[in-house]
Amino acid sequence: AQTVTQSQPEMSVQEAETVTLSCTYDTSESDYYLFWYKQPPSRQMILVIRQEAYKQQNATENRFSVNFQKAAKSFSLKISDSQLGDAAMYFCAYRSAGDDKIIFGKGTRLHILP
Amino acid sequence: DAGITQSPRYKITETGRQVTLMCHQTWSHSYMFWYRQDLGHGLRLIYYSAAADITDKGEVPDGYVVSRSKTENFPLTLESATRSQTSVYFCASRTQGEGLSAYYEQYFGPGTRLTVT
Numbered sequence: 001a002q003t004v005t006q007s008q009p010e011m012s013v014q015e016a017e018t019v020t021l022s023c024t025y026d027t028s029e030s031d032y033y034l035f036w037y038k039q040p041p042s043r044q045m046i047l048v049i050r051q052e053a054y055k056q057q058n059a060t061e062n063r064f065s066v067n068f069q070k071a072a073k074s075f076s077l078k079i080s081d082s083q084l085g086d087a088a089m090y091f092c093a094y095r096s097a098g099d100d101k102i103i104f105g106k107g108t109r110l111h112i113l114p
Numbered sequence: 115d116a117g118i119t120q121s122p123r124y125k126i127t128e129t130g131r132q133v134t135l136m137c138h139q140t141w142s143h144s145y146m147f148w149y150r151q152d153l154g155h156g157l158r159l160i161y162y163s164a165a166a167d168i169t170d171k172g173e174v175p176d177g178y179v180v181s182r183s184k185t186e187n188f189p190l191t192l193e194s195a196t197r198s199q200t201s202v203y204f205c206a207s208r209t210q211g212e213g214l215s216a217y218y219e220q221y222f223g224p225g226t227r228l229t230v231t
Contacts, residue, residue: 042224043224043225044224044225045204045206047219091156091157100164100170101159102159104157106154106156
């Protein structure tokens with residue numbers, strides 16, 4: 001069975017600094033998708049970034065980028081120039097290309113220090 | 115309003131009572147999902163549905179019942195609520211996608227906070 005592990009329950013970063021959130025996953029599949037979701041205090045789940053496993057290039061969305069290491073089964077999220085609005089719970093998630101279901105990690109709560 | 119909505123947003127109920135959480139989406143998405151979110155567990159899938167009248171169990175289905183008589187609605191019923199079902203419940207939907215490996219985004223509702231006393 002596939003699993004997603006986020007080893008950092010909480011992290012803090014100074015405003016304007018860069019922070020990296022870690023995620024590892026376990027799968028025997030070769031075709032899959034990886035996601036980072038943001039959940040601010042409003043509870044709304046917001047897709048931050050996604051990565052297709054067949055793409056070697058790391059995905060980037062403005063200040064958010066990933067470091068996708070397929071062989072190591074690692075998928076970290078880097079947030080550059082951290083802003084107060086980035087404070088949230090972040091979930092790493094996985095979906096096999098042939099499956100209907102998304103598997104979530106337990107989340108990392110990110111605090112932004114002014 | 116277009117999108118995916120959940121009602122109620124907050125609910126307090128007593129142990130043993132039946133409670134139904136509603137989910138409605140306006141996109142005519144084929145797939146709908148119910149998750150529960152608990153501290154230390156992230157989001158766990160309860161049930162999902164690939165189309166009207168087709169439902170399947172997820173990771174934690176015990177104690178829950180779902181139905182999907184209409185594409186746009188996917189209610190979740192706790193037939194006899196227990197304290198362990200105190201949680202935040204999220205509904206989500208997505209399109210069917212084209213091809214086995216097609217990407218499709220999953221959209222989440224705003225969540226329902228349920229407290230069972």
